Amino acid sequence: MIPLGDRVFGRLDAVRVWKGLADARVNYSADEVRRPSWNIDTYLTTLPTERPGSPEPGGSWEHACRLVRDYQFSPPEIVRALYDPAAPLLGRDMLLEARFHGMHFYCGVRVTEVVDETRGNADRVWGWAYETLQGHLERGKAAYEVVKQQDTGQVRFVVSCHSQGAPTLDRITFLGWRLFGRRTQLRFYRRCGERLRDFVEAALRGEHPAPGPPTGVEHLVCAPSDARTRRLDALAIHRVAPG
Template identity: 50%
Template sequence: MLRERRLHGEDAASVLHSLAGRTVNYSLPRGEAPAREEGWHIDSLRRLLAHERPGDPEPGGAWDIACRLVRDYQFPEPGILRALYHQGDTLLGRDILLEGRFLGLRFDMGVRITSVTDEQQGAGETARRVWGWGYRTLEGHLEEGELLYQVIKHLHSGAVEFLITGYSRRAPIRNPVVRAGFVLFGRMTQRRFYRASADRLRSLTRAELLGAPPARPQPSPAGDGLVIVPSVSATT
């Protein structure tokens, strides 16, 4: 199988299904936040996507489009990360098989969506409509931690933003070559992923606002309702 099409095969589907038997690969003391002195990286990136009229989100507007793209996991930069999941699964509790990509290598990493946000926060000039979800890493992942992806509309100004927040640290890695590569390049690649994915979501959102066809998950040849994201051209 061509390396670029690893997620299209039965082996990837089997790995995805196996994630149901895996647990989150880390724990934090109840009520405690991750601490930098314990090796955790604390991250936050905010990117303006577009503007709508002030007030509630507009049907078919920037917030609506961005929420769909985030829900479907269309925003990751495909040169860094692609993913396989079962489209019929509910969002909360969904397992996702991530395929990390670096220097021609491919790494399978499992995550599970453990939180979904859908609410209005604040009041007056600080009122905002927030939708998003977060996942935690599963056993076998190269990292430990949680990432949250949120689409926010500021109701007073109409600004629509994408917010990535989370915490992470390197998981125990047995392979010495992979471990050394992750120590040297993992953090740099992680930061590049945040920036590139936020830029991609902004580009996809604005393109749809200008009339481009919506990006849709690509059905997997393995069937069973599996889809591959983000969508890329057949030649990628």
């Protein structure tokens, strides 16, 4: 039996499932991505502005980068993540818990790209992207970038994603995805931007932007740090690697 304190994802033995991600491969090829069979989305959120020029120490861009690095922007009512904070960001495996309407789906992603550059238009950009692994209910890639336009001082959070439902979903998961998947996906993008903006504004006021210590098990942490496990989570329909 798993001790209650180790149940970061309800009744799931999350550490065992996370360890299994090491042998999983990315479940799609980039040359498959094309409309109309794939959803291709970009969602922009304006963050507090800085003065023109390089990112300011302790400013909006720096706070946003830290929060994005630690996956604090994810709305815990929709998606939570379990990962090893000591592992390098590039190549990091993350076990995601996607939650909607009494169903919890456990899927793996891997960070396959880290961006830290100044682009030709003088935008200062930092961010990272993960891709879905075998067993995920989706196929695709999500990129999260913090962008400062150095000529104007405008700071933005940019979420870019291409995705489609996995063709091998089991029947229960397929039904849930058809009913709620796309709607939940769009709500996820919107809530990510809202949370990051709220947290950056709080940090600039000198407040702790993500209340509460992180939960976790063994050497892994659950993000965002305001995610909490409730006893009722054990009653949800659980599906591990449904794709």
